Amino acid sequence: MKKLFLFLIAATFSVAAFAQTKWTTDPMHSFVNFSVKHSGISLVNGSFKKFNGEFTSDKADFTDAKVSFTVEVASVSTSVEMRDNHLKTDDFFNAEKYPKMTFESTSMKKLKGNEYELNGKLTIRDVTKDVTFKVTYGGEVKDQRGNVKVGFAATTTINRLDYNIKYDPTGTGVAKDVDITLNLQFVKSK
Template sequence: MKKLLFTLLALAPLALFAQTNTWKLDGTHSAVKFDVTHLVISSVEGRFNKFDGTLISAKPDFTDAQIAVSVDVNSVNTDDEKRDGHLKSADFFDAAKYPSMTFKSTSFKKVSGNKYVLEGDLTIKGVTKKAKFDVTYGGSVKDPWGNNRAGFKATTTINRFDYDLKWSAATETGGMVVDKIVNVTLTLEFVQGK
């Protein structure tokens, strides 16, 4: 019994100092995309070309992960300069006043297998609301240059009106030109720091 107690006491400090790993988002192998219904009959897709993020975790299954992502609103791209300009205006993102939107996780829970739920605070245009993403963990691998990489795909829907992105116009039949519900897809590849 004394030997067991001694072993537990000897190992306790190691548990307190479990190695925490910081992973950096690889922007060239990641994407921040959205799509929204247009005129009730089709959808418009877009993306943000500039973003950054980190993942901090000590567990190999990432269930203790702390995730933070920042997106440059001025990098919005829908393949139409006029529309992109409108999205940057005060009608939508007001990029001059709010140049970035951010997400900071509060929990990352494993549901089953490679399925997770990510929850946290999403801030757009100075408004912060709780957001929940369904996440598929693609796995981890060592690349040819010796870097550890982990991949995730996260999806959610948000109501743009909740974030003061309230521009709206009606069609002849009373439908909205741009729907208030926006689908968001994040394809994220993280590289472990050395």
């Protein structure tokens, strides 16, 4: 009887693990962008060129999704080399000491239609804060090679001062609020 019980427990965990679907970012069709107000009159747009994300989910509507995302800070690009180099210093990201930004989800809630709310922990430099992304599910397709892909757009706004990015603390030259936009395509693991 004891062996049967242990077998049933092992089978239950095996089925649960097997049912979980893993998705990874398709870097050729994904973008991590940001914009911040400059001198109170215009926007500076930028992006990060190197990142890696994945999520797992058992449910078809992704409400149980567990999302993990990493961005390489040194890959920042604003199309101005001098500014990019400044962003990598301790005035901003300190890419040498803190080479990665990370996000780990805590919940994914469906609001209505294709709209979701993704909550999690965002770490920049040595600070981790709760953050909420507004997420729009773009749909699912199968490509010509038979790969299943899904698309999401996610947006949020953070206060850079909350993450020990103390350059221009008044926000006069570089605003405190930074808008983050992720346009992501994920590929289903086979």
